[in-house]
Amino acid sequence: MDLVDPPVLPYVLHHTQQITGPLVDRIGFSIRKATESDAPGILGCLRAAFEEYRSSYTPAAFLDTVRTPETIGQRLKDMYVFVATDESGQIIGTIACNVVDQDEGHIRGMAVLPAWHGAGVAKRLLRCAESQLRELSCKRVSLDTTEPLKRTIRFHEKNGFRPSDRIKDFFGMPLFEYVKSLA
Numbered sequence: 798m799d800l801v802d803p804p805v806l807p808y809v810l811h812h813t814q815q816i817t818g819p820l821v822d823r824i825g826f827s828i829r830k831a832t833e834s835d836a837p838g839i840l841g842c843l844r845a846a847f848e849e850y851r852s853s854y855t856p857a858a859f860l861d862t863v864r865t866p867e868t869i870g871q872r873l874k875d876m877y878v879f880v881a882t883d884e885s886g887q888i889i890g891t892i893a894c895n896v897v898d899q900d901e902g903h904i905r906g907m908a909v910l911p912a913w914h915g916a917g918v919a920k921r922l923l924r925c926a927e928s929q930l931r932e933l934s935c936k937r938v939s940l941d942t943t944e945p946l947k948r949t950i951r952f953h954e955k956n957g958f959r960p961s962d963r964i965k966d967f968f969g970m971p972l973f974e975y976v977k978s979l980a
C-alpha cells in the first residue's frame with residue numbers, strides 16, 4: 798500500500814499553498830535599493846520574467862524592456878531601482894521608478910522570477926516604489942503596459958491602477974498607460 802493515499806494529495810497541496818504564501822511573503826525575501834553591482838542580477842530577472850512574452854513583442858520593444866548589459870547602467874543612473882533578494886542574496890525581483898513631471902512619478906522595469914510568482918514579491922516592490930515617489934512629493938504615478946501582459950494588467954488593477962486611455966507607440970507595439978493617485 799502507498800504511504801500517502803492519493804485522494805489526500807490535492808488537499809495537502811491546496812493547504813500547503815495557503816500556508817507557504819504568507820510565510821514566504823514575511824520571511825523568504827527582502828527588498829533594498831539596487832547598486833551598480835546588481836546589474837547582472839537585474840538583467841537576469843527581467844529576461845526570465847519577460848521570456849514567455851518575447852514572441853508577442855517586436856524585437857526592439859523586447860530589448861528595451863529587458864535591457865542589455867550596455868543599457869542597464871543608464872537605468873541605474875536615471876531611476877531609483879529596487880531589488881528583492883532571497884535568503885541567499887539572489888535577485889528574484891526588481892522595479893524602477895523616477896519623477897517625470899512636477900508631481901508625477903513613473904514606474905517601469907517591474908519583474909519577478911517565474912519561480913517566485915504569486916508570493917507577494919511584486920506587491921512589496923510596488924509599495925517601495927510608491928513610498929519612494931511619495932517621499933519625492935509625487936501625487937500620482939503612471940506606468941505603461943502592453944497587450945500581451947494580461948496577468949500583469951490584472952495585477953495593476955488589483956493594486957489601484959486604472960487605464961488613462963493614453964496609448965503610445967512602443968517600437969511598433971501599442972503601449973497603454975495606467976495611472977494611480979498617491980494621495
Ligand SMILES: CC(C)(COP(=O)(O)OP(=O)(O)OC[C@H]1O[C@@H](n2cnc3c(N)ncnc32)[C@H](O)[C@@H]1OP(=O)(O)O)[C@@H](O)C(=O)NCCC(=O)NCCS
Binds near residue numbers: 906910948952
Ligand atoms: C506582474 C508580476 C511582476 C507580478 O509579480 P508577482 O510577484 O507574481 O505578484 P504578487 O505575488 O505580488 O501578486 C500577484 C497577485 O496575483 C496572484 N498571483 C501571482 N502569480 C500567481 C501565480 N503564479 N499563480 C497564482 N496566483 C498568482 C497573487 O495571488 C496576487 O494576488 P493577491 O494580491 O490577491 O494575493 C510578474 O508576474 C512578472 O514578472 N510578470 C512578467 C513581467 C511583467 O509583466 N512586468 C510588469 C510590466 S508592466
